[in-house]
Amino acid sequence: MTIDIDAFLETVTEAIRDKDVPVVDLIAVQTRDPFKVLVATVLSARTKDETTARASKKLFKLAPDKEGLAELSEEKIAKLIYPVGFYKNKARYLTKLPEALDRFDGRVPDTIEELITLPGVGRKTANLVVSVAFGKPAICVDTHVHRILNIWNYVKTDTPLKTEMALRKKLPEKHWITVNSILVAFGQSICRPISPHCDLCPLEENCPQHCVKPRKIPGTKRKKNQPLTLLSWNVNGIRAMEKKGFIDLLPDLDADVIGIQETKAQPDQLSDELKNIPGYTSFWHSAEKKGYSGVAFYSRVKPLSIREGIGEPEFDREGRVLTLEFDTFYLINIYFPNSGNHLKRLDFKLRFNDCLLKFAKELEKKKDVVLCGDFNVAHKEIDLTHPKANEKHAGFTPEERHWMDTFIEAGFIDTFRMFNREPGNYSWWSYRFNARAKNVGWRIDYFCVNRRAEKRVKKAEILKDVMGSDHCPVLLEIC
Numbered sequence: 001m002t003i004d005i006d007a008f009l010e011t012v013t014e015a016i017r018d019k020d021v022p023v024v025d026l027i028a029v030q031t032r033d034p035f036k037v038l039v040a041t042v043l044s045a046r047t048k049d050e051t052t053a054r055a056s057k058k059l060f061k062l063a064p065d066k067e068g069l070a071e072l073s074e075e076k077i078a079k080l081i082y083p084v085g086f087y088k089n090k091a092r093y094l095t096k097l098p099e100a101l102d103r104f105d106g107r108v109p110d111t112i113e114e115l116i117t118l119p120g121v122g123r124k125t126a127n128l129v130v131s132v133a134f135g136k137p138a139i140c141v142d143t144h145v146h147r148i149l150n151i152w153n154y155v156k157t158d159t160p161l162k163t164e165m166a167l168r169k170k171l172p173e174k175h176w177i178t179v180n181s182i183l184v185a186f187g188q189s190i191c192r193p194i195s196p197h198c199d200l201c202p203l204e205e206n207c208p209q210h211c212v213k214p215r216k217i218p219g220t221k222r223k224k225n226q227p228l229t230l231l232s233w234n235v236n237g238i239r240a241m242e243k244k245g246f247i248d249l250l251p252d253l254d255a256d257v258i259g260i261q262e263t264k265a266q267p268d269q270l271s272d273e274l275k276n277i278p279g280y281t282s283f284w285h286s287a288e289k290k291g292y293s294g295v296a297f298y299s300r301v302k303p304l305s306i307r308e309g310i311g312e313p314e315f316d317r318e319g320r321v322l323t324l325e326f327d328t329f330y331l332i333n334i335y336f337p338n339s340g341n342h343l344k345r346l347d348f349k350l351r352f353n354d355c356l357l358k359f360a361k362e363l364e365k366k367k368d369v370v371l372c373g374d375f376n377v378a379h380k381e382i383d384l385t386h387p388k389a390n391e392k393h394a395g396f397t398p399e400e401r402h403w404m405d406t407f408i409e410a411g412f413i414d415t416f417r418m419f420n421r422e423p424g425n426y427s428w429w430s431y432r433f434n435a436r437a438k439n440v441g442w443r444i445d446y447f448c449v450n451r452r453a454e455k456r457v458k459k460a461e462i463l464k465d466v467m468g469s470d471h472c473p474v475l476l477e478i479c
């Protein structure tokens with residue numbers, strides 16, 4: 001099988017759009033400084049990107065240029081860059097670097113032949129510096145590049161050097177500069193060295209998968225017509241939840257898809273463990289403002305498509321809506337705005353609500369729609385312990401409740417009330433006054449479906465015993 005390299009690289013570029021950029025590329029973009037790119041590249045050999053980033057930051061604080069580096073002793077450099085791989089050797093090379101650069105008038109040279117004369121600089125490093133720091137055609141071949149291009153049968157080589165030589169003859173020059181960063185990001189996230197995530201890979205159908213053993217996902221073998229279990233949970237800060245054992249708890253909940261709200265984190269603040277809980281793939285949509293709002297999904301079912309936001313920048317910058325498309329329905333995960341103290345954000349919320357409703361109605365024209373999330377409103381008096389006392393408070397104002405009426409009249413069903421018409425069922429309790437123990441709460445987390453999907457709903461529940469947040473998860477089973 002011969003692959004179309006242009007199409008493959010274009011697909012991969014799209015697939016890694018939200019993944020971490022390799023650290024050296026990041027430093028190149030941030031600093032535009034060949035010296036820093038060269039030093040970071042030397043540090044990055046056989047070292048995780050996070051470690052390289054930390055070590056580079058510490059070193060550049062004291063040695064932002066050749067002169068600064070010349071003032072540091074080998075021991076000091078070793079201390080600063082620890083624990084990068086082979087830090088003692090790298091410290092030795094870096095000590096010699098300022099003098100070596102003097103041969104080039106104190107500048108970092110821009111050819112491979114000159115670069116490989118510098119201490120600790122091999123062909124791979126030289127290629128990377130030439131392409132990333134100087135934007136000149138050169139093919140850097142990281143192990144990911146070598147591995148993936150062999151998986152694709154694009155080259156048949158047994159060393160990165162042979163891969164580089166084969167690519168020089170074969171790869172169109174327009175890909176030379178970018179191929180390394182694209183395939184490194186792809187190799188770190190999807191086409192991993194061990195158990196590649198072929199189930200998530202957009203190339204799965206066309207990839208030769210030469211010598212590949214794709215990962216197995218527990219729980220993905222579904223019996224025909226087996227309902228899907230969906231959960232929705234406002235976690236009130238995913239990093240705080242991680243400390244409370246979220247990573248171990250998630251598999252125990254045994255849901256096929258979990259929509260979470262109020263993640264209060266941006267992707268670079270999340271640990272690898274949190275992003276890659278075994279058996280699940282995670283999708284994140286964060287607010288621009290740090291530590292605020294944010295929604296995410298963990299799914300063990302591969303979605304057909306993922307959509308962030310609702311197409312309105314005013315709302316989308318707050319990271320409030322994330323939609324997964326499955327074969328027979330869309331699942332919209334929403335963190336509705338809170339009307340706030342003195343109802344300062346009530347107008348904003350009502351405008352958001354209207355846009356959201358329009359968004360859901362548009363999707364409904366194509367296939368069924370399931371909406372889940374923290375709606376930040378108790379619809380009826382039965383949905384909170386003290387309705388009278390809260391009539392003027394955020395989450396129970398006539399305006400917010402009226403919008404819920406409009407939403408239901410527009411053809412959406414509150415699935416919990418299909419099965420349970422009893423009072424005393426809540427999904428949120430204040431942290432104050434021992435409210436949860438006394439069951440003084442509000443039902444503000446919902447699963448709703450469009451009317452056409454009503455007959456597909458098998459179960460809707462509140463999992464009030466699941467602890468960790470001031471909200472508990474709500475559940476929907478749908479076939």
Ligand code: SF4
Pocket residue numbers: 151190191192196197198201202203204205207208209212214
């Ligand atoms: S299908 Fe699997 S082996 Fe092929 S590129 Fe994708 S993740 Fe890698």
